[in-house]
Amino acid sequence: MESVPHKITRMTSELSRDASLREAADAAIPAALADLGALVRIPSVAFPGFDRAEVERSATAVAALLDDLAIFETVEVKTAVISETGQPGMPAVIATRRARNGRPTILLYAHHDVQPAGDDALWDTPPFEPTVIGGRLYGRGAADDKAGVMAHVGALRALVDTVGTDIDLGISLFIEGEEEAGSASFAQFLSDNADALRADVIVVADSGNWDAVTPALTVSLRGNARFTMGVKTLEHASHSGMFGGAVPDAMMATTKLLSTLWDDDGAVAVAGLLERDAPTPDYTEQTLRDEAGLPEGVSPVGRGTILSRIWNKPSITVTGIDYPSVKNASNTLTPELSVVISARVAPGQPAAEAFAAIEAHLREHAPFGAQLSFRDVDLGDPFLVDTSGWAVAQARATLEAGYGAAPVDIGVGGSIPFIADLVREFPGAQILVTGVEDPHARAHSPNESLHLDTFRNALRSEALLLAELNDTTV
């Protein structure tokens, strides 16, 4: 019977702790948004051909924010070597504080590099100029994933405001600098820094939510297989009037070949690509039209429930082509061309196996004996999160408290290939995939934006989770 009053006292103190945390989290928002704006102004694109100095500048800015918290034993900007090339990877920021008094250690992940802006003309506001319109903050990286960085920093600020800097919880941050560019040195970075990064719970803040008001835990991710295919049908170019109609040009062969990748419903038609059989929540065609920008009169593609098509089945997209541009079009039979093919792989199928199936399909269906070549193959395995751990239950509870709505378990059609690396390096850790995006965030696209209420709720939830773990003995 002794435990009953003890439990009641603890709950009362927890309630008042949570109330002050919530206040501290809300008070942390203006500064977090100002710091987010400053990060968005740095065009930290880690792709080849972009200025590496900007990625370094953004790493330094993130390190300064972590230093200012005054809770870490170490804050460093570091790189690891890319094993394939021997070149240094992009600068990441790593901060550590050891656990005390039997408390767990949490590792907070986000990335400070961003996608290129693409065509500036497609943006309604300048991509690297943070702009608030209608409750959203616009800018490249405003959501993916500089808001993830600031959700961590803001939640830590709220925690320090509430419990002080005398924290028992072990806390590490790993803010990557090359996630959008393929995380080439990630595995090496993990093994170089395994002791600093080892944790009981890992929060990967690089995913999304069910909608602007309903939080989500991401429990499955598709993998990816991306490659460049060369198609050659002629030894040299010719006047299209001289030989057109008697020999195939590269575009003719390519369009016929690519059309075999999908059936009449637009579903992937490649033998050997697997699907996962799992239930999905209700999601209407109207919501799909609204979130994806699909106009009336244009039909969706694929079969089965809409979310099963996005979460549990493969997809194939042609994302680039090297071919004469409209401006340079002349009456010529083009002898060869290259296309980039980007496939999403269903949870459960290794990406290498999926790529092998697609390559075999393309070779088998090449029309007129067209010569195919494959290069720049980039593979990332899909992932299914183990949701049986105690930290998952705590995360669900704190998400519900922070958003005021119960979280939904979601799959994600996109890929976070490094999660497989994290699990390999730290098999005992519980992984929580969360995020600040909502379905209108348009990550990777023009007019990327952050929903400000979602950001506040995410920051609140994370502060509550940190406090909860700070009171948990393992």
Ligand SMILES: [Zn+2]
């Ligand atoms: Zn991201």
